[in-house]
Amino acid sequence: EIVLTQSPATLSLSPGERATLSCRASQSVNSNLAWYQQKPGQAPRLLIYDASSRATGIPARFSGSGSGTDFTLTISSLEPEDFAVYYCQQRSNWPPALTFGGGTKVEIK
Amino acid sequence: QVQLVESGGGVVQPGRSLRLSCATSGFTFSAYPMHWVRQAPGKGLEWVALISYDRSDTYYADSVKGRFTISRDNSNNTLYLQMNTLRPEDTAVYFCARDLSDLTTLVNWGQGTLVTVSS
Numbered sequence: 507e508i509v510l511t512q513s514p515a516t517l518s519l520s521p522g523e524r525a526t527l528s529c530r531a532s533q534s535v536n537s538n539l540a541w542y543q544q545k546p547g548q549a550p551r552l553l554i555y556d557a558s559s560r561a562t563g564i565p566a567r568f569s570g571s572g573s574g575t576d577f578t579l580t581i582s583s584l585e586p587e588d589f590a591v592y593y594c595q596q597r598s599n600w601p602p603a604l605t606f607g608g609g610t611k612v613e614i615k
Numbered sequence: 616q617v618q619l620v621e622s623g624g625g626v627v628q629p630g631r632s633l634r635l636s637c638a639t640s641g642f643t644f645s646a647y648p649m650h651w652v653r654q655a656p657g658k659g660l661e662w663v664a665l666i667s668y669d670r671s672d673t674y675y676a677d678s679v680k681g682r683f684t685i686s687r688d689n690s691n692n693t694l695y696l697q698m699n700t701l702r703p704e705d706t707a708v709y710f711c712a713r714d715l716s717d718l719t720t721l722v723n724w725g726q727g728t729l730v731t732v733s734s
Contacts, residue, residue, distance in 0.1 A: 540720050542660075549710055549724035550660065561722065593660055597719040601674050604650070604662035604719070 510607035525581040529594035617641040624728030637694040637711030645689035648714035653707035
């Protein structure tokens with residue numbers, strides 16, 4: 507089973523600052539990695555898929571990069587609505603089984 | 616617009632069964648694989664199960680294999696999760712989600728339904 511490790515667990519930043527979130531896989535997942543945002547009491551929302559493709563309606567300040575085992579989600583300039591928990595997720599080759607990282611909470615400093 | 620609405624959650628005793636439903640609209644349900652994902656209170660996300668667009672293939676997390684069954688009714692645009700032999704550790708909010716058609720990406724999510732397993 508592929509394990510996804512996200513770091514840091516918590517990121518304390520101010521609006522307008524740049525956020526850099528890391529996701530490391532225990533073995534290569536090629537580019538089969540997605541990022542989701544979840545706010546309290548809400549369902550997760552897809553931000554990035556295939557490691558770097560923005561989902562429909564996602565602002566350009568969100569970007570994803572990486573391949574293999576190391577991935578990054580970058581929020582170029584934090585808006586008030588971006589303070590949330592972010593999860594990375596991958597799928598094993600076969601049989602398909604999805605796994606999520608433990609999450610990174612981006613909180614207001 | 617795409618909508619997914621879960622129902623069927625509630626409080627159930629350990630060892631009992633429960634069936635969740637996910638009513639969908641706004642997209643061609645029969646064309647997409649579908650998933651169930653759960654989230655225990657205060658915890659992260661855990662994938663539960665996947666069903667192919669035509670019901671031919673199903674896949675499960677090891678934690679629910681043999682106890683849970685995912686199914687779908689393409690004529691009624693509805694996804695189901697039959698949960699048997701429930702355990703306290705199955706307590707969670709259960710989300711249904713539409714796949715992007717790559718068996719990897721969860722592109723739309725419902726708001727979730729809470730299942731509490733407790734005596």
